[in-house]
Amino acid sequence: MVGDIMKRIDIAKDFSDTPLGRYPTDSPVSGERFREELLCPALKDNDSVTVVIDGAEGYGSSFLDEAFGGLVRKGYYSADQLEQLLKIECNDPEYVIYKSLIWKYIKEARKK
């Protein structure tokens, strides 16, 4: 039996330690770019994906909403599917707030 394929993305190390903005027009390290270039391909090719949010300077809601809420708005996945596929890892207690915000944005997002 072949085990589940898992992928781990560390935002600070694999993308940027200063992620910023919603669209590529806001910044080259925007939420849309993270979603399209790292998160979506990882979700497509793996059975589950763990996103590590520690280590970055911080996160604005524009980045988080577009990166994670955008998965639902763009029709890639439903919130229920993401609960099965996506895991947010956070070891720094100060960043726990971003973990809850990510799930909030996923649940609030509606497919367009």
Next chain:
Amino acid sequence: MAEMKRTTKPTTNRGGNRRRRHKHRQWFLRQRKKQLRRDMRKKRRGDSGARPLSGLHLNMHTKGSVSSDRERRITIQLPAVLDFDENYEQSASHFAVLREAIHKRKKIRSLDFSSIESISPSAALVLASEVDQWNQQVGRRLRANLPSWKDDIKRLLCQMGYFELLELEKPEEAWPTKSITFLKFKRGQANAENSGQLAKQLRIEIETLVEQRIKKHFLFEGLSEAITNVGQHAYRDEVDSRRKQWWLSASYDEDERKLCVTFYDQGDGIPVTLPRYRFFERIKDVFNSWTDSQKIEAATQIGRSASGLEERGKGLQNLVEFAKVHSVGKLSIYSLQGMYVQSYTNDGTNASQTSARKDFDNSIGGTLIEWSVTL
């Protein structure tokens, strides 16, 4: 013949008198028209004290501070107190004149700093942005007579980077040490690769200055949203992203342990950009009657009260967090002619929040965000 002359002369005089009367009436009518035009211009300006000087619009706060020489080169004397809290109208009016002079590419002979006795971090940043614009758009060196500056002002402006802006040589003299220290301002632009790094760099400089770690993620949260707003909304008609600029700085008062972080852009302003949200478009008849400060307050409420309304409306809520998480914190947002302030206190057991709005006669020429917290 003599009889004939006597009879014809009065006839000629009558014709001449008529012409003179006609000419005089025409002259009088022209003068009256000129006066009417002057009155109309005065009425349109809506400010009885305003007089254009070398094409600049002055008001009661600036008419004594701007002069021009025979070559139409202007000198702008900055007021004694440059501070939006204590002296808003005068500070904003002087910056507006400088901005107009730069925009119209007027010949500025000098910018006179000699009267300045105190300058707040926010006012220093806005002034730095104007001088920076002059350097970028006009390029000629802006003259400033350094020896006439007060020592403390010299020290603060040197720390903020004015000596580089004004191409002044830094003197080696030891300046008096005061409890307030300014950090050198940073200029960023929309969609630039280094925007986040500039915010991070400022945080590192702040931590070195205050000798302790600060709540960096909350600061970055606020700054990243302020930067995002500049790219998305602030400069709507500007197609060149290099001109979509913002300025950032910080200061620390060691005696009061007060950290102040300021962010400024010269964009359209929140009261103008806010109606672009669908919700405000729907209530535009009511919305248009609001003052600028009411519109700024409304902008901070989007995302809090209208959750799910629109995904692009959560940004300004991020600004309050850095002020909220300290024992004493204040977020002030100045945009165009309005100001909205949220103040927080938290002693560990009791937390309270107050807010205030104010509207002014003069515009700040963009949006200024100021976080003031006690460490």
